[in-house]
Amino acid sequence: MKSGKSKINKKKNPFTLLSSWYEEAIKKESKNPNAMALSTVGSFNRPRVRMVLMKEIRKDGIVFFTNSESHKGKDIIRNKNVSLCFYWKSMGKQVLIGGQIRKLGNKESDDYFFSRDRFSQISAWASMQSRPLQGREILEKRFNDYLKKFKGKKVPRPNYWNGYCVYPKNFEFWLERPNRLHERVEYKLKSGKWTTKILYP
Numbered sequence: 001m002k003s004g005k006s007k008i009n010k011k012k013n014p015f016t017l018l019s020s021w022y023e024e025a026i027k028k029e030s031k032n033p034n035a036m037a038l039s040t041v042g043s044f045n046r047p048r049v050r051m052v053l054m055k056e057i058r059k060d061g062i063v064f065f066t067n068s069e070s071h072k073g074k075d076i077i078r079n080k081n082v083s084l085c086f087y088w089k090s091m092g093k094q095v096l097i098g099g100q101i102r103k104l105g106n107k108e109s110d111d112y113f114f115s116r117d118r119f120s121q122i123s124a125w126a127s128m129q130s131r132p133l134q135g136r137e138i139l140e141k142r143f144n145d146y147l148k149k150f151k152g153k154k155v156p157r158p159n160y161w162n163g164y165c166v167y168p169k170n171f172e173f174w175l176e177r178p179n180r181l182h183e184r185v186e187y188k189l190k191s192g193k194w195t196t197k198i199l200y201p
Contacts, residue, residue: 097172
């Protein structure tokens with residue numbers, strides 16, 4: 001077996017590496033390259049994971065938007081520690097992220113909400129996310145009712161629909177390689193600086 005060099009181009013700042021991988025994913029992934037798994041801790045310390053859509057990679061955090069009255073919103077109130085995972089099959093790349101989450105301010109939530117298409121704005125009002133639903137016809141009726149209510153008007157942002165930012169304390173970049181000899185590079189934030197470590201696959 002031939003020896004080989006690492007294919008993960010390590011950066012001083014993991015956000016730079018994440019951004020470069022995401023830009024590659026935009027070109028290669030056929031649908032939702034911004035999809036990421038969000039893991040929270042609910043009651044009785046039980047983990048819960050679901051897919052959400054990342055909307056922005058900032059210099060110090062990762063942003064998404066959701067209904068604060070959902071399961072995830074309630075979990076976040078109980079425990080600010082969360083995990084994220086990006087997986088891009090077409091690239092054979094994965095990024096694990098751990099950190100703490102904070103709600104964004106009203107202006108940032110307003111700005112993004114008003115940038116969404118009108119039907120998405122209406123659906124934010126129609127869906128009582130995570131609550132029991134007796135039948136789909138009820139959801140569709142609520143949607144149509146809000147269409148009528150806001151006809152000819154600007155759709156306001158529901159006060160329960162908010163943005164969140166995850167502030168990472170650690171990253172792990174994973175790259176698929178032959179013979180299951182994958183590459184793993186870990187970043188950890190220590191005293192305001194990022195340290196790196198190579199891990200066995």
